[in-house]
Amino acid sequence: MNSTTSPELTQFAEDVLAGLSASPKHLSSRYFYDDEGSRLFMEIMKLPEYYPTRAELRIFEDQKDGILKAFSDGAEGIDLIELGAGDGAKTAVLIEHILAKGLDFTYSPIDISQEANAALEARFREKFPSLEIRPHTGDYFQVLDSLRSQNGRRKVLMFLGSNIGNFLREKAVDFFRSLRQVMNPNDRLFIGFDMQKDPRVIVAAYDDPQGVTAAFNLNLLTRINRELGGDFDLSKFSHYAQYRPVECAARSFLISREKQTVHIKALSRSFEFDQWEAIFMEISQKYTHAMLEELSSDSGFAIEDEFLNETDFYIDSLWRPV
Structure with a gap:
């Protein structure tokens, strides 16, 4: 080479x-996620057969009050950090709600695709003129390490879209343990999990x-x-x-x-x-509840809260470091 x-x-x-x-x-x-791969995945998320996006969006729409309370409980402000934000459609629901509630927060999407980040930033700046958005392009862990000591506020890391399902179990544990290393005790991790259902x-x-x-x-x-x-x-x-x-x-x-x-x-x-x-x-x-309990424990976290779409068997789970 x-x-x-x-x-x-x-x-x-x-x-x-x-x-x-x-x-x-x-x-x-x-x-997979070069610029063209990112574009194609955004197309996939709009397909009628691809239920995870709609299932998670429904959780955000129906349970945004509970999600925001869980994110901000005991915190004066939060830094919302999203790993692989894509088109940000689901996150937009939550951001709109946070802005309406007047909570002090920033939003930092992290993506390996510069094109995806630029498109998301342009879309959100137009939709939410008052939003403090700080996009970062690069490796998740390198960016998170640089942000760790930025301020003393709670950081809520979001890894949505059941993307963790793309990891074999051993790799998933390694990924979560690596995230744990760049998190402070008051930070939280919010992950989307697609649950077992009709094959x-x-x-x-x-x-x-x-x-x-x-x-x-x-x-x-x-x-x-x-x-x-x-x-x-x-x-x-x-x-x-x-x-x-x-x-x-x-x-x-x-x-x-x-x-x-x-x-x-x-x-x-x-x-x-x-x-x-x-x-x-x-x-x-895909996951069962027992698998989530085991995965969080083995990765150095405890499950603090869960938000379930009972129709599509999809969970957004909030973890705290232990």
């Missing part, structure tokens, strides 16, 4: 090399007939082509989704439609694919 390659690109290259050299092959979903509803959410989820997965191959000099032919791969009820996990794959060889210039490597060979792309973990 070229020594002039940026550290992030080098990590991308190393992860692609490790994933495509493994058996079975896999790619990391952390690289047919779950499968439909990750295999929409419009093909947007397929395009979202295939975009990672486009990114490899663009940034690492790959020659993936996207027409030779198809998207496949499944749900395993025993594991409470939906999984997404890209399937090689024929026997083929893919070259990646930055890696100075070629990779062989058999016909119908799979690349594991993403997990979307």
Whole structure:
């Protein structure tokens, strides 16, 4: 690999090399969200089959009083910090309510996509002229570490949209423990969890007939082509989704439609694919209440409050460091 390659690109290259050299092959979903990936995910959130966005929005609309009370209880003001804010549609409901209540607060979205951050900032500045918004582009933990000692106010970290479901359990615990390290005792963590439900509803959410989820997965191959000099032919791969009820996990794959060889210039490597060979792309973990209790405890947190959408079996859970 070229020594002039940026550290992030080098990590991308190393992860692609490790994933495509493994058996079975896999790619990391952390690289889905370049500018085009972020745009496609915003499309996914609007699909009729993709229920998590609507389920969480309903929680914010119906329970905003309780959420705000839980956020601000015992605090004179709060810094609302959102990890991967996307289009901010759900957060806008909460921000509008906080502004109406006159609570002293700031809003800091953190995203790895500069384009997504810029679009969100422009939208919110127009919608909420009085909002104190401080967007940050970069790695979650580096940004949070820089914000930790900014002031003594309570920081409420929000990780919405059931994005934590994209982590295998061990990685989820590592992620939460890392967040715990950059939080003060009075801070809080607010996380969206998609709960166990009818498997047919779950499968439909990750295999929409419009093909947007397929395009979202295939975009990672486009990114490899663009940034690492790959020659993936996207027409030779198809998207496949499944749900395993025993594991409470939906999984997404890209399937090689024929026997083929893919070259990646930055890696100075070629990779062989058999016909119908799979690349594991993403997990979307679903949860039970017992799983949430165990996950919070193992990560150094205690569940302080929960806000449930009983129709769609979705929970926004508020955790405090212990």
